[in-house]
Amino acid sequence: xxxxxxxxxxxxxxxxxxxxxxxxxxxxxxxxxxxxxxxxxxxxxxxxxxxxxxxxxxxxxxxxxxxxxxxxxxxxxxxxxxxxxxxxxxxxxxxxxxxxxxxxxxxxxxxxxxxxxxxxxxxxxxxxxxxxxxxxxxxxxxxxxxxxxxxxxxxxxxxxxxxxxxxxxxxxxxxxxxxxxxxxxxxxxxxxxxxxxxxxxxxxxxxxxxxxxxxxxxxxxxxxxx
Amino acid sequence: xxxxxxxxxxxxxxxxxxxxxxxxxxxxxxxxxxxxxxxxxxxxxxxxxxxxxxxxxxxxxxxxxxxxxxxxxxxxxxxxxxxxxxxxxxxxxxxxxxxxxxxxxxxxxxxxxxxxxxxxxxxxxxxxxxxxxxxxxxxxxxxxxxxxxxxxxxxxxxxxxxxxxxxxxxxxxx
Numbered sequence: 163x164x165x166x167x168x169x170x171x172x173x174x175x176x177x178x179x180x181x182x183x184x185x186x187x188x189x190x191x192x193x194x195x196x197x198x199x200x201x202x203x204x205x206x207x208x209x210x211x212x213x214x215x216x217x218x219x220x221x222x223x224x225x226x227x228x229x230x231x232x233x234x235x236x237x238x239x240x241x242x243x244x245x246x247x248x249x250x251x252x253x254x255x256x257x258x259x260x261x262x263x264x265x266x267x268x269x270x271x272x273x274x275x276x277x278x279x280x281x282x283x284x285x286x287x288x289x290x291x292x293x294x295x296x297x298x299x300x301x302x303x304x305x306x307x308x309x310x311x312x313x314x315x316x317x318x319x320x321x322x323x324x325x326x327x328x329x330x331x332x333x334x335x336x337x338x339x340x341x342x343x344x345x346x347x348x349x350x351x352x353x354x355x356x357x358x359x360x361x362x363x364x365x366x367x368x369x370x371x372x373x374x375x376x377x378x379x380x381x382x383x384x385x386x387x388x
Numbered sequence: 389x390x391x392x393x394x395x396x397x398x399x400x401x402x403x404x405x406x407x408x409x410x411x412x413x414x415x416x417x418x419x420x421x422x423x424x425x426x427x428x429x430x431x432x433x434x435x436x437x438x439x440x441x442x443x444x445x446x447x448x449x450x451x452x453x454x455x456x457x458x459x460x461x462x463x464x465x466x467x468x469x470x471x472x473x474x475x476x477x478x479x480x481x482x483x484x485x486x487x488x489x490x491x492x493x494x495x496x497x498x499x500x501x502x503x504x505x506x507x508x509x510x511x512x513x514x515x516x517x518x519x520x521x522x523x524x525x526x527x528x529x530x531x532x533x534x535x536x537x538x539x540x541x542x543x544x545x546x547x548x549x550x551x552x553x554x555x556x557x558x559x560x561x562x
Contacts, residue, residue, distance in 0.1 A: 200547065343522060363543045364536055367514035374504070381504065 166191040172221035181207040183378035194356040196366035199375035209359045213325045214238035247316035251328040253308040255300035261311045262296040268319040286314035306337035326358045342368045393470045399459040493557045503550050510539050
């Protein structure tokens, strides 16, 4: 297995408040990694740095062997659009769009023709048990349905990496586990590497491995990397 | 797992032979630890002696006679009482872990590291149970969930204790 993304000695502060104090973690291709830690430990900040949403104050982020943190915002933006997928806690679907349009969004933004994008998006509805909900808007979906739509949107472009930040945080236990089951199956099927931020052990148990973030540093159980 | 009460419960569903009882027990409750035939028949003999089951008929055959067991009112009452009584909560792990943490703090050992090791072991087991849940039947999932929720409760205790280690250290080293 080769390392697909890596943070090395990353620091990041929100103003005067340090969030990461030398965090290091490496993720292998196809791996599902859970980043755990208490509230305010820096786990979401680490995910945002890995995804190129935030630029570290110091340290390095490399993706597929090349530096990511030194890229211009436009290049990082392209990378996020073309190679990465995202699922957040509250789905964050575009309320004006239908469910299928929401799923198709990453494809449309990448320049895929509308008919083809919608067709590929529709294929995900059967796969995730969302048959018949294609034309609904986010307000007409339950929390679990909306999160499955968000998951489809995160995976539709077959990203190399999926970043999931508390993807089940707003769902009840059973629905949350159903979403995780689908996430893991779909990611494994298409070989997508997953970086999952969660504070719930039962959700982290779906991953291949977990690391703990505490006080802005990463503590891996099998190997101390920072 | 109470074998006599579980067998009684299976008999309340329908009268059965020892062989069928063993098969049903292994299917639903055995989980890799099948009930030995010897234990099935010795348990049934005790239940018969105590008036909780009776033998309805004996079917002769080439092998040993096949006895058919029927639950009695006494047996059914016992099943009813067992099902309705809550199970004694057993915070067993915490007592061991609690002792380890307190001793580690007293002896100035790295209690936080011990908790990290325990967390890792718990998560490893939770991953195994999650795999069982994903690959197995709904009955498997139910059993795995029971283990997962208990392990999760332990982990919450580990997190809470980890956050209080400095204060605990002061208290136990006074």
